[in-house]
Amino acid sequence: MSKDVMDKFVAQVDIAQEIINIVSMLIQMGHFGYRKFENKLQGTDNMRDYLKFLKEELKNWQNIVDRAQQRCFYLTFFPACHILAFYDYFTSEKLDKDNEEECKILIRFVNSKAQLPSTRRDMQKILQRIFRNVPKQSRKPKAAGQRVMSDIVTKGKLFVAGCTDKSRVSNVIMSLYTNHGYYPEPWQLLICTSSTTMEELTIFIKRSFYSSKNGYENHLFCIANLELLGFALQYNLANQIRSMQDQKDYLLALIFCRENGVHHLILDQFSLDVKETNGLNNDSMRGIYRELCHNVICVSSDLSGQGKTEWIKEYSFRKKKVPRSFLISDDTEFGSLVRQFKECKLRPVESLHINIVSANYPGDVNMFLFKLLTLGMVSTNVDIACLPPLETPTHIFIEIASTTKQQLLNSLPMAGYLLVNHISWNIKNLKASQEINSPIQVTCHYLNLLDRNDIDSKEILFRTDKAIKDPxxxxxxxxxxxxxxxxxx
Known part of the structure; x- marks a missing residue:
């Protein structure tokens, strides 16, 4: 193969990769023309021409999106994939039940009292109409507790919280919001993960800076776990914030967890705004979550097999609820927890039994619990799921497996803020199944013969015509x- 042919091949591969990158951005940004994309090109010149066309297409679409978000504030509440879900709902001739259900959850993300209309009109106007006539949702704290008076966000001044303990990020968040006078709503809080995208950051920054001019003045916005973002995302985020800081009526807090020896660009960019804090103490957090989560009980025990699951079943049945198990174990990460909970589709007649068997990423599990219990919903840039509406209170049980020195329980700070039923060893708590063939009945029938000195003279039959009938x-x-x-x- 000649050098000329090889050079052309390498050039085409490079151009193809650029095309893929730009088309991916167009898809991610929700361009209607690229939802289903396939194109065949031949020749280097044709590929270069198409790449030039795509770059212009991307630039134009970015301008269109920017103008649309400035005109319609509610477009900043949703990433492109969710905007497309609304688009499908409002434009399709045939109703898709799954699409309708997703749109209802997206509406709840902004305001749980808002309703998804069946009218098929211009989407921007519909979004504005949905939320314009519904009172803004807010929850004032009632719990009294010690406050951190330095954790106050001032209007028009960026607040950067430097946290030294990753397990206390939720404490910092709640400290900022309780000082502000309201608990956070889902749209006010962005908790970053390793998969957070630039799109999520961009629409959140626009939302926080546009809010005061769109009927959401005096609402506090917060981005947490910024240390999980890569350098490029931190750089772009810092530039976006700086480009909008000429506005004087925003309320924005950033939360960083400092890690030894790790350099973070945003901390350097806004070093004068950094305040060290670890947020509310544990007693204050307990007061908050006893108020927010009076239907949530954490169930633990000294040893395994002490009847945690049976207790949850009995309690659920007393409340006329059917327990729905949600298993958390091993390498489960935040994103997979959200997907799993989305598939759960909890019904109003069910209670939620979160069974935490093990957790290799306890920070992700703890943040999942924080978002679910504080906001009533969990989300990523792709998936969103929520608890049933508040009109039908959801009873939630968080069962935490017994481990050596309660390591699993101690790795989940959120569990310590909830109502707790800790089961200590007591033979009277032993749940003996009344199923005749259950292991405990088989064992106890033999022990019963032993206790009566009949073990060598009598037979116990379980699966014949002469099997014992009574447990x-x-x-x-x-x-x-x-x-x-x-x-x-």
Missing amino acids: LPVERCQNLIEKYFFNKG
Whole structure:
């Protein structure tokens, strides 16, 4: 193969990669013409011409999006993929139930009292009409607790919180909002992850700076976990904030968790605005979450097998709810938790049983619990899911597996702020199944024969015509287990 052919091939590969990158940006930004994309090109010149066309297309679309977001404030509440969900709902001739359900959740993201209309008109006007006539949603704290008076965000001045303990990011968030006088709503808070995109950051910054001119004055906005962003995202975010800081009526806080030896560009960019804080103390957080989450109970125990799950089932049935299990284990990360919860589709007749068996990423699990319990919903740049409407209170049980020195429980600070039912060892708490073939019944029937000195003279049959019919009473099982397993002396 000649050098000339090889050079052309390399050039075409480079151009193809640029085309892929720009088309990906157009898709991510919600360009209607690129929702389904396929194009065949041949020849280097044709590829260069098409790349030039795409660059112009991207520039024009960015301008269109910017103008649209300035005209319609509510477009800054949703990333492009969610805008397209609305577009499909308002333009399609045939109703898609899944699409309708997603749009209802997106409406709740802004205001839980707003309703998704069935009218198919201009989307910008519809979004404005949906929220314009609904009272702004706000929740004033009632819980009294010690406040951190330095955690106050001033209008027109950026607040940068430097946190030294990653597990206390939620404490800092709640400190800022309780001092401001209101609990956060989903659209006021962006908690970054390793998968946070520039689009999410951009629309959030626009939302926070445009809010006061669109009926949302005096609303505090907060971006947390900024240390998880890469250098390029931090650089672009800093530039966006600086480009809008000439406005004097915004309320914006950034929260960073300082890590030893790690350099963060934003801390350098806004070094004069940095304030060290670890937020509210644990007692204050307990007061807040006893108020916010009176239907949430954390269930733990000294040892495994002490009946945590059975207690949850019994409590749910007393409340006339059917427990719905939501398992968290091993390498589950925040994004996968949101997807899993979205698929859960909790119904009003169900209680939510969050069963945390293990957590290799306890920070992600803790942040999932924080967002779900504080905001009533969890979201990423792609997925969004929420609890059932507040009209039907959802009973939530968080079961945390017993581990050595309660390491799992201690790694989830949110669990410590909730109402707790800690089950200590007591033979009377032993739940003896009344199913005749259950392991505990089989064991106790043999122990019963042993206790009566009949173990060598009588047979116990479980799966024949002559099988025993009646299970041993719970109290008898408890006494036998205690006698033969715990009272060895």
